[in-house]
Amino acid sequence: xxxxxxxxxxxxxxSPAADAVEGPIDLSQILDLKNPSRYPVRVxxxxxxxxxxxxxxxxxxxxxxxxxxxxxVIAWAAGRVLLAELQKRDKTWWLLSGDDTHPPxxxxxxxxxxxxxxxxxxxxxxx
Amino acid sequence: xxxxxxxxxxxYCSCQRAFDPDLKHRPVxxxxxxxxxxxxxxAEAKQLGIKMGEAWxxxxxxxxxxxxxxxxxxxxxxxDMSRRVYQVLLDYSxxxxxxxxxxxxxxxxxxxxxxxxxxxAMRQAVQQITKxxxxxxxxxxxxxxxxxxxxxxxxxxxxxxxxxTDPQTRQRFYRNVSVGEVWGVGRRLLPKLHxxxxxxxxxxxxxxxxxxxxxxxxxxxxxxAELQGESCIQISEIAEARKGMACTRSFGRPITTxxxxxxxxxxxxxxxxxxxxxxxxxxxHIAVFIQTNRHKRDDxxxxxxxSISCEPTNDTFTICRHASRLLKQIWLKGYRYAKAGVMLNxxxxxxxxxxxxxxxxxxxxxxxxxAAMDGINQKFGSGTLFPLSAGIKRxxxxxxxxxxxxxxxxxxxxxxxxxx
Numbered sequence: 001x002x003x004x005x006x007x008x009x010x011x012x013x014x015s016p017a018a019d020a021v022e023g024p025i026d027l028s029q030i031l032d033l034k035n036p037s038r039y040p041v042r043v044x045x046x047x048x049x050x051x052x053x054x055x056x057x058x059x060x061x062x063x064x065x066x067x068x069x070x071x072x073v074i075a076w077a078a079g080r081v082l083l084a085e086l087q088k089r090d091k092t093w094w095l096l097s098g099d100d101t102h103p104p105x106x107x108x109x110x111x112x113x114x115x116x117x118x119x120x121x122x123x124x125x126x127x
Numbered sequence: 128x129x130x131x132x133x134x135x136x137x138x139y140c141s142c143q144r145a146f147d148p149d150l151k152h153r154p155v156x157x158x159x160x161x162x163x164x165x166x167x168x169x170a171e172a173k174q175l176g177i178k179m180g181e182a183w184x185x186x187x188x189x190x191x192x193x194x195x196x197x198x199x200x201x202x203x204x205x206x207d208m209s210r211r212v213y214q215v216l217l218d219y220s221x222x223x224x225x226x227x228x229x230x231x232x233x234x235x236x237x238x239x240x241x242x243x244x245x246x247x248a249m250r251q252a253v254q255q256i257t258k259x260x261x262x263x264x265x266x267x268x269x270x271x272x273x274x275x276x277x278x279x280x281x282x283x284x285x286x287x288x289x290x291x292t293d294p295q296t297r298q299r300f301y302r303n304v305s306v307g308e309v310w311g312v313g314r315r316l317l318p319k320l321h322x323x324x325x326x327x328x329x330x331x332x333x334x335x336x337x338x339x340x341x342x343x344x345x346x347x348x349x350x351x352a353e354l355q356g357e358s359c360i361q362i363s364e365i366a367e368a369r370k371g372m373a374c375t376r377s378f379g380r381p382i383t384t385x386x387x388x389x390x391x392x393x394x395x396x397x398x399x400x401x402x403x404x405x406x407x408x409x410x411x412h413i414a415v416f417i418q419t420n421r422h423k424r425d426d427x428x429x430x431x432x433x434s435i436s437c438e439p440t441n442d443t444f445t446i447c448r449h450a451s452r453l454l455k456q457i458w459l460k461g462y463r464y465a466k467a468g469v470m471l472n473x474x475x476x477x478x479x480x481x482x483x484x485x486x487x488x489x490x491x492x493x494x495x496x497x498a499a500m501d502g503i504n505q506k507f508g509s510g511t512l513f514p515l516s517a518g519i520k521r522x523x524x525x526x527x528x529x530x531x532x533x534x535x536x537x538x539x540x541x542x543x544x545x546x547x
Binding site: 035036037039040041042043044045046047048053055058059063064074075076077078079080081082083084095097098102112 | 148149151210211212214215252255256257258534535538541542543544545546547
């Protein structure tokens with residue numbers, strides 16, 4: 001069957017590459033999608049276009065690990081799912097909007113503002 | 128040995144909550160197939176008095192339940208979240224046994240000195256990574272770990288962790304707790320034990336072995352040993368090969384015509400055969416059953432089942448043909464059928480069984496076709512390709528009125544984040 005030939009098992013002349021087959025690049029491996037902490041999230045809106053993130057992009061979010069200043073995060077704030085930039089000021093974490101249209105929002109689980117995951121990669125299906 | 132049991136709190140509800148901030152403080156209920164009964168409830172929903180297994184359509188309009196968010200069961204989501212929980216646990220135990228979709232046994236033997244911290248960190252990691260809250264119990268046997276887990280769940284002051292490794296702690300607990308709390312002591316066994324004067328776990332453990340043996344045979348002796356800290360049940364890392372495979376459903380509305388029932392049965396046979404091939408098995412026994420609603424006997428009640436032995440097969444078309452023949456045998460006109468199913472038994476690895484006078488060579492070779500069908504259904508979703516006799520409209524399909532997105536298994540349904 002066609003799917004089984006990978007440059008190795010030729011019928012006439014032995015393939016000199018038989019021991020060197022590596023297969024196609026597997027993006028799910030590169031993006032580590034099988035890791036239990038990885039979740040895909042769809043971007044709605046364009047306020048982060050300045051950081052190269054467009055409406056409709058797929059973000060790979062990671063729920064493990066700790067917060068880092070300057071990182072993009074998926075946050076939950078008062079019932080909404082947001083993409084925001086994380087910054088640290090006066091020992092507390094703040095969510096910054098992508099184009100400064102909103103004032104910073106303090107991360108405070110007691111007030112239902114919390115970090116859901118860190119953004120690790122961006123995927124754009126159609127460039 | 129040291130065993131742990133980790134159990135996900137209101138697992139299906141927790142999976143729904145993991146992706147929907149709106150559910151954070153709301154009572155949430157997940158319903159069984161066909162949106163029938165409540166099968167998972169958050170603590171808030173339990174507080175409102177919603178019972179396990181309660182028929183949702185009977186209570187949903189009560190005013191006190193107006194704030195409850197309810198969902199149809201979304202098994203693709205729950206399966207993937209269970210997989211995530213399992214994988215996180217592998218970082219904390221060399222051997223993890225997925226006992227059910229929401230509880231897993233752990234081998235904790237290597238961590239004796241730091242167990243409390245270890246289990247706390249594990250629970251924290253599961254919560255952070257999968258957003259699913261859990262409880263952990265541990266002890267020298269699986270039965271004790273299961274008991275400890277129940278304690279961790281029932282007593283909030285334990286903060287989700289319960290250690291029953293110490294015999295003295297256990298003894299105090301055994302004195303005050305009903306033997307009905309023990310893993311494997313079901314509702315049928317309990318009256319027999321009560322009759323014999325055994326009410327608490329302590330009484331059970333101290334009863335004469337001969338006495339216990341009379342009531343519940345060797346299982347009882349094993350349970351006694353397990354409760355005393357002597358491990359008899361090991362961790363099994365993966366489920367044993369299945370002995371039977373079934374595809375059964377309750378219908379969204381009663382089925383009254385043979386044509387529709389035939390479509391349903393063919394659909395079930397198709398799905399069951401697909402599962403068979405996914406596990407590399409053949410079946411040599413096929414059963415079909417149909418039944419009316421047990422609770423509505425005024426409409427006339429009928430239930431019947433018929434089965435045959437056949438040559439080992441995993442061929443959708445052969446299984447559908449047998450199932451059709453069986454249905455013809457039991458079909459009775461004039462009833463309102465609520466449920467039906469196809470069961471495959473006598474399973475063995477594909478191609479292994481062979482009968483004398485095998486007719487296999489006379490069968491048309493469907494292997495390539497079936498492999499292609501499975502491939503397409505795997506890629507484009509279950510039910511993309513199916514025998515035409517399984518029907519196209521299928522409006523008897525179970526109700527799933529409140530299905531959430533499959534956030535982790537379908538790209539078109541992933542969580543959306545608004546840029547801010």
